[in-house]
Amino acid sequence: MINVLFFGPVAERIGNNQVTVAYRPGIRMQDVRDELAAQYPQAFEIVCFAAANGEHVRDMSFPLADNSEVAFMAKFSGG
Amino acid sequence: MKEAVRIQQEDFSQDEEVAALKGSSKRMGGIGTFIGCARDFSEGREVEQISFEAYGSMALSEMQKLRADAIEKFSLLDARIVHRIGTVQGGDNIVFIAAGAEHRVAALEACRWIIDELKQRVPIWKKEVTPQGDAWVVPHP
Secondary structure, eight states: EEEEEEOHHHHHHHHHHHEOOOOOOOOOOHHHHHHHHHOOHHHHHTTEEEEEEEEEEEEEBOOOOOOEEEEEEEEOOOO | OOOOOESSSSSSOHHHHHHHHTTOOTTTOOOEEEEEEEEEEEEEOOOOOEEEEEEHHHHHHEEEEHHHHHHHHOOSSSEEEEEOOOOEEETTTEEEEEESSSHHHHHHHHHHHHHHHHHSSSSSEEEEEEETEEEOOOOOO
């Protein structure tokens, strides 16, 4: 299972701060993004960043392990 | 002593943070500090409160990396970064950054660099609460 976290504006558009996606061998960040973007297109309009296990992921071909924690995030506005 | 990098709900004391920074080295000849505060007016609207949400574990780890990067890049003797989350009122403190170096230029430049990088790298989002309703802030490019 892949645990996907949402925060702030993305969580608000999804109406939830966490969903799970079934793990399958060879699954990549882009696959998870595509699956969720199809379900939540309005939320993914504002997604700018992705992270896996708390680290920024810029290459969406990044392979995911089972039990990974993934986040799709809007542009940051801290500070 | 408090950790040099923190995310917390409560306010911070600039005096305590600067004292902790100075306590780390007597070679420090310059300290640059930055405090980000909550404005009560934004984009033509009154702002009653600002609410901050973070991806806590990643935000802390990114802030720790940011401190280490700044220490290396500017040859700092020490640096501290504190960011508040939760709800703050107009005029309240949001973020504190201090950079200590042997000389002033590195301290001041590092401080500016840290706040600019923090806005790009650290997963924290703010929502402004206004009389017209709540709105997540869309950052300026």
